Structures are given as structure tokens and as C-alpha cells.
Amino acid sequence: MEKKQYIMIGIAIALVIAVAAPFIASxxxxxxxxxxxxxxGAKDFQGDELDEDxxxxxxxxxxxxxxxxxxxxxxxxxxxxxxxxxxGEVLAVVIGTILILILVYGVARVAARPDx
Amino acid sequence: MHIPDAFIPMGQALVYWIIALIFIALAxxxxxxxxxxxxxxxxxxxxxxxxxxxxxxxxIPWGTSGHMVGAALAAIVLGSPYAGVFVLTLVLxxxxxxxxxxxxxxxxxxxxxxxxxxxxxxYYGYTALNGVMNNAYVAAFIAGWxxxxxxxxxCAVELAMPARSRWISASHSWGxxxxxxxxxxxxxxxxPST
Numbered sequence: 001m002e003k004k005q006y007i008m009i010g011i012a013i014a015l016v017i018a019v020a021a022p023f024i025a026s027x028x029x030x031x032x033x034x035x036x037x038x039x040x041g042a043k044d045f046q047g048d049e050l051d052e053d054x055x056x057x058x059x060x061x062x063x064x065x066x067x068x069x070x071x072x073x074x075x076x077x078x079x080x081x082x083x084x085x086x087x088g089e090v091l092a093v094v095i096g097t098i099l100i101l102i103l104v105y106g107v108a109r110v111a112a113r114p115d116x
Numbered sequence: 117m118h119i120p121d122a123f124i125p126m127g128q129a130l131v132y133w134i135i136a137l138i139f140i141a142l143a144x145x146x147x148x149x150x151x152x153x154x155x156x157x158x159x160x161x162x163x164x165x166x167x168x169x170x171x172x173x174x175x176i177p178w179g180t181s182g183h184m185v186g187a188a189l190a191a192i193v194l195g196s197p198y199a200g201v202f203v204l205t206l207v208l209x210x211x212x213x214x215x216x217x218x219x220x221x222x223x224x225x226x227x228x229x230x231x232x233x234x235x236x237x238x239y240y241g242y243t244a245l246n247g248v249m250n251n252a253y254v255a256a257f258i259a260g261w262x263x264x265x266x267x268x269x270x271c272a273v274e275l276a277m278p279a280r281s282r283w284i285s286a287s288h289s290w291g292x293x294x295x296x297x298x299x300x301x302x303x304x305x306x307x308p309s310t
């Protein structure tokens with residue numbers, strides 16, 4: 001198999017993972033969020049139910065402690081598209097994957113050692 | 117392990133960014149000297165795969181989840197710790213800017229935790245272990261695990277710093293403040309440990 005085929009297979013695998021991700025990924029908050037929310041009483045340590053109001057209060061408390069109130073509105077927050085449920089999530093992750101492909105290829109091309 | 121913006125004070129976030137930028141500059145230097153153009157498609161595909169795999173949260177009992185990071189993978193496959201920094205920086209940039217996964221001001225810390233620690237411990241752990249055991253896969257597994265373990269500890273330390281630094285600044289001003297105002301700051305809840 002020549003190199004080009006390996007690359008195509010690699011891209012295909014990445015896209016398959018991207019499409020599958022919204023379905024097979026766990027909905028549990030990641031360790032950082034889980035620990036944070038349960039310490040501040042917004043979530044049972046061993047559960048996955050999040051108390052929204054307590055969560056907001058906890059986040060406000062964090063801003064209070066650190067003083068970092070920087071906020072940034074990402075276009076596709078939380079890997080989803082407003083209005084589209086699961087298909088929106090699939091699209092978001094696929095868009096990200098393709099974006100990474102293009103971005104990393106571009107940056108690497110410019111940064112790499114030229115073959116002469 | 118993607119730290120959000122609110123969790124680290126600006127001053128510390130800036131320090132982490134400066135450190136991260138140093139490593140990014142070194143990674144670019146590595147790319148210029150050692151990343152051959154013919155490797156570029158592989159780097160791009162690896163990065164895409166790492167991004168996709170980071171979206172696959174794996175449930176951990178007791179209400180939480182984790183995901184693979186991929187810096188050790190990139191470093192081992194591409195043969196340099198700086199490859200991990202290179203790939204993860206770009207992945208984190210897209211995750212932070214497009215998807216709001218991980219903060220912007222704190223991205224320096226995230227780049228250090230995942231890219232630098234993942235890349236360096238992953239790569240050097242692998243080469244060290246590969247030298248003493250015959251199984252490259254076991255060596256890679258242990259190196260990858262160790263890189264995440266250290267990353268998580270570093271992350272915890274970074275998150276504990278804000279509460280610590282308030283305590284430290286409170287103790288410096290003991291001469292000028294009343295005991296009750298010191299204890300009210302020291303008594304604030306600590307930030308999470310993971």
C-alpha cells in the first residue's frame with residue numbers, strides 16, 4: 001500500500017471516530033468539572049445529576065476567588081450546534097476534525113524542514 | 117483536563133502562557149530542523165485523529181469521565197517530544213476558540229499540562245522503557261499512562277495555586293490586617309483537586 005492510501009485510511013478513521021463520538025461518548029462531566037461541581041455542592045460526587053443553579057453559583061465563586069472574569073463566546077460551544085441535537089453534535093465534531101486536518105497541514109507545511 | 121478561564125488568576129495564567137510560548141517556539145524550531153515535509157500529511161492525520169478521539173469521553177464510575185489526550189502518541193510516533201507540543205497546541209487552539217473547550221487566557225496552562233508534559237514524559241518515558249524491555253507497546257502504554265498521571269498532578273497544583281496565593285498574600289499582610297479579615301480569606305473553599 002502506498003503512502004497516499006495510508007493517509008486516506010487515516011483520515012477515514014478520524015472521520016469515523018468523529019461521527020461516532022457524540023453517540024458513544026459518555027455524558028458524564030470530565031474529572032475537572034465533576035470534582036469542581038461536587039466540591040461546591042452542585043453535583044453528587046458519585047452521581048451525574050447537575051444542579052444548574054448551584055453550578056452557576058459555583059462558577060461565580062470561582063471567578064470571585066481568581067478574579068479571572070474573562071469570557072469568550074465560542075461559535076460551537078460544547079461541541080454542539082444550536083437547534084440541531086445529535087446531528088448538530090456530529091456535524092460539530094466533524095467540522096472540528098476537518099478544520100484540524102487543514103490547519104495542522106497548513107502550519108506544518110510552513111514550519112517543516114523543506115525537502116531539497 | 118481542559119481548564120476553563122475562570123479557574124486561574126490572570127497573573128498566573130500569563131506566566132503559564134509565557135512558558136507555553138517558549139515550548140511552542142522550541143517546537144517550531146524542531147519542526148524546521150527535523151520535521152521533514154514528507155511527514156506533514158502524517159502529522160495532519162495524527163492531529164485529526166487526536167482531536168476526534170478527544171471527543172470520545174470514556175465513563176469513569178462515580179459520575180465522571182475522561183478522554184485520551186494524544187500528546188504521548190504524537191511524540192512517540194513522530195519521534196520527538198516537541199511533536200506532542202506542536203500537535204496539541206493546534207488541537208487546543210481549535211478546541212478553545214471554536215468549541216469553548218478549555219479557556220483562552222488559561223490555554224498556556226493547558227498546553228503545558230497536555231502538550232509539554234504529555235509530549236516529554238511520553239517520549240522520554242517510552243525511549244527509556246523501550247531500552248529495557250522488549251515490548252514497544254508495553255513501553256508506550258506505561259509512558260503514556262505516566263504522562264497523564266503527571267499532567268493531572270500538575271493540573272491539580274495549578275488549580276490549587278489561587279487559593280494558596282490568597283493565603284500567602286493574606287499572611288504577608290498580617291501586620292496590617294485584623295485576624296478576622298485574614299481568616300475570612302483563608303477560609304474560602306478550595307478549588308478542585310483534579
